[in-house]
Amino acid sequence: MNTTNSIRFILRNIGQITNAEISLNQMTVIAGKNSVSKTYITYLIFGFLDYIKSVTINDEWQKLIAIQLSTSSSKTIIDLSLLAKTLPNFIEKAAKDYAQVSHKLLSFDADSELLKNFSFSVIIDNLFIDFSKKLLINNFQIAHNIKIELNQTNDKGRVEVYSVIENHAELNKQMYEIMSGHITKSIITYFISQIFPAPFIVTSERTGVSIFYRELDTSRNTLIESLQQEHHLLGKTSDSLMKKHIARYPLPIKLNMDFIRNIFDISKNKATVKPTIKSFISKQISNGKYTFDKNLNQIFFVPKSEQKIKLPIHSTSSSVKSLLLFDAYANFVADQNQILIIDEPELNLHPDNQRKMARFLAMLANSGIKVLFTTHSDYIIKELNNLIMLYGLGVGNQSSIINHFNKTYHSGYSEDMPIRPNYVDCYTVVENDDGYHTHKSDIDCYGVNLAILDDEINNLSEISQILFNELDNDYHQ
Numbered sequence: 001m002n003t004t005n006s007i008r009f010i011l012r013n014i015g016q017i018t019n020a021e022i023s024l025n026q027m028t029v030i031a032g033k034n035s036v037s038k039t040y041i042t043y044l045i046f047g048f049l050d051y052i053k054s055v056t057i058n059d060e061w062q063k064l065i066a067i068q069l070s071t072s073s074s075k076t077i078i079d080l081s082l083l084a085k086t087l088p089n090f091i092e093k094a095a096k097d098y099a100q101v102s103h104k105l106l107s108f109d110a111d112s113e114l115l116k117n118f119s120f121s122v123i124i125d126n127l128f129i130d131f132s133k134k135l136l137i138n139n140f141q142i143a144h145n146i147k148i149e150l151n152q153t154n155d156k157g158r159v160e161v162y163s164v165i166e167n168h169a170e171l172n173k174q175m176y177e178i179m180s181g182h183i184t185k186s187i188i189t190y191f192i193s194q195i196f197p198a199p200f201i202v203t204s205e206r207t208g209v210s211i212f213y214r215e216l217d218t219s220r221n222t223l224i225e226s227l228q229q230e231h232h233l234l235g236k237t238s239d240s241l242m243k244k245h246i247a248r249y250p251l252p253i254k255l256n257m258d259f260i261r262n263i264f265d266i267s268k269n270k271a272t273v274k275p276t277i278k279s280f281i282s283k284q285i286s287n288g289k290y291t292f293d294k295n296l297n298q299i300f301f302v303p304k305s306e307q308k309i310k311l312p313i314h315s316t317s318s319s320v321k322s323l324l325l326f327d328a329y330a331n332f333v334a335d336q337n338q339i340l341i342i343d344e345p346e347l348n349l350h351p352d353n354q355r356k357m358a359r360f361l362a363m364l365a366n367s368g369i370k371v372l373f374t375t376h377s378d379y380i381i382k383e384l385n386n387l388i389m390l391y392g393l394g395v396g397n398q399s400s401i402i403n404h405f406n407k408t409y410h411s412g413y414s415e416d417m418p419i420r421p422n423y424v425d426c427y428t429v430v431e432n433d434d435g436y437h438t439h440k441s442d443i444d445c446y447g448v449n450l451a452i453l454d455d456e457i458n459n460l461s462e463i464s465q466i467l468f469n470e471l472d473n474d475y476h477q
Helices: 038-052 059-071 080-084 087-106 173-195 206-229 236-246 251-261 280-285 318-332 351-366 378-392 394-409 451-476
Strands: 006-014 017-023 027-031 075-079 119-125 140-143 146-155 158-165 198-202 288-293 298-303 338-343 370-375 424-432 435-440
Touching (some): 017 038, 017 424, 027 378, 038 087, 038 119, 038 338, 038 370, 075 080, 080 158, 080 173, 087 119, 087 173, 087 251, 198 251, 206 251, 251 318, 280 288, 280 318, 280 351, 378 394, 378 424
Parallel strands (some): 027 370, 027 424
Antiparallel strands (some): 075 158
């Protein structure tokens, strides 16, 4: 039996993209040249996953449950399996509603030409709901001596929720609607949390966010305070200015900014992934530790080689700034049933660290966290191919070859890095006669061949060889 929901996103007419279809695998890669709207794809997928978590209303379900509550003298049976059959329609409507407000995510005007013919849809192939999972609905008291208590039972895969109501005669229509709304919200959360992973995004603007988080805070607060003080004089002009200047960033960038602003409190949390994943960025790539001083409102970096030195984040290298969000995610946020969405994980990284980044992403994917990222890095793709080939060797051969690589090349491989080829999907944004489309690449036990990167490398090598031969001939004449 299939126990995994296969999610397909279909986007049409956004930026340069005429048609894009992306399925979420454990690891999903999107490659393409500059300015072909890869970022729009990741932003819009992130936006929907963030949006659907906040959808808590289903009028049809609420009316149905309200009728059931009002016609039951003691307890009501709500069959979740029947409600689940209408989930495709519910998701379809949510996707259409999301498309209507997607301009806010991208910080576009509602009448922007870029969204004039935009459409967004979500298809769930082989929809699966695990009804053995606990439905969490808190006991709910609507008035004195009028309350609802829910208990969950299992009967051959069908889940029934029993609601016990005291003083049934005292309930009126409005009270039934309030109670049914309370139940409906919990049921929607129950379904959505099983279908869609919770998203966390790392944007390509992460380096700037790491540098200017304090300045952004100061400027924003000063602007808001000034506008609020002059509101009685400016009236509607004040409202317009506040909207214009406060909402100038796409939502993913704003959320990265908010995350850094709140990192002093977020750093008290503990992610549930393995210690090797938590420590990977600091031990393998950044070679140092991030610390957070709430009193000073300052983020510091302590280099491994100079442990007595604490560098303010703005004084560190571009790679250290770029890696901050990765390290924070791994240590304070990462959990199963999530998806980490990244715009160009290779930013500011030397080729050896780009390879290590590929290993880090594979470790996350193997731990149960989905990963979606855009890339221009041949190093990341080639290293990902190495990890796919390592998996194909089988457990016994993996160990011996990993030991050989680590001893001979000081590679730093570990047994939680090899990744199944069927865990990986790779898409290329390519141009056709009617615009840009996504093309899904074939992946086998040797990995993926990305012509968009390989062709450029081969072209470069051919030119270099010709020039080398010409120089060599001149030298010997």
